[in-house]
Amino acid sequence: MQITVVYRGQKKVLEFEKAKVKSGDILKALDLSKDFAFVIKNGEIVSEDEIIRPRDEVRVINAISGGAF
Amino acid sequence: MRKCIKCGEKAQIYLPQHRLSLCKTHYIEWFENRVEKSIKEFQMFSKKEKILVAVSGGKDSLSLWQALVKLGYDADGFYIDLGIGDYSKKSFNISIAFSEKLDRTLHTVSLEDEVMSIPQIKNYDNRPTCSICGTLKRYYMNKVAKHLGYRVVATGHNLDDESAVLFSNTLNWSVDYLKRQYPVLPEENSFIRKVKPLCKISEKESAMYAVLCGIEYIEEECPFSEGATSIDYKTFLSRLEEKSPGIKLRFYSEFLRKMYPILHIGEEKPHLNRCSICGEPTTGEICSVCNLKNKLKLKAGG
Ligand SMILES: [Zn+2]
């Protein structure tokens, strides 16, 4: 299954083997921890076990930031 | 389906470290209450004082500014244009638009006018960019805030920033830094009071607040922060956090409660002079920014 997500202003197409993709799988595919990243599905923040379908509008936010101490 | 503990509606947010499920409305309320609680806990400022928020266009500074204004504090913004190409242009536009939305003043200073832009300074100074940038930001924030009659400078440092610094300072036993790691630095020796009202708000909590409030912030990172070691510490701590929710908050708040007082037993305050060029506080004769300016003048041949 293919899921298109917007991540840091760019579109990314993610490939999944399984038929049921959860929001947590998307974070894993992007190598992001649920401690600092989250998924917005059709305008709503969702939990890691939310089912994501190809027609959903998905945005991934990574809240971690670098910079000086 | 998780339900909001306040109203029983569908919860959008789950906070494992607080074991809280909240809907959008009650998350926003929880966030603002938590900011206010930190302000009171550490006696940061009152509603009568004029506050200057250091604004970068990122999620933390904009969320902080919005929360302060909504809570009824007298908070204006301060933006330093670092002159880092498109990144600075974009963050400046976002900050200006946000100040208009909030209907509060945004004061700005351009590094290019004051010293040189960060990319130009890079050509003459080989210290890590983040540390030069940090020195300059602190210097102008202090100077401008005093000049404009503000009593307090508030920055958007969050729990993840603070626990990563604490972790690094502890690994290195940087005792002098540990002594100064407190969410309030009082006004003294012509340093203005500095506060961190988001010190108990995680980076993700601050991003979720921004998203839920419809705040448009700059998502990309400063191009010079790439490979910053703070990211390594944050990634490491978040792995611990996933296994034991709340560990970061405990690490930081128990440091403040138990360790910070111990570090200050029998301590003498360092004596500070006024910089002989600009009059800002310094431990030496000339402050670090005037030093940098002199060096740049020499190297740039003028
Ligand atoms: Zn609710």
Ligand SMILES: [Zn+2]
């Ligand atoms: Zn000086």
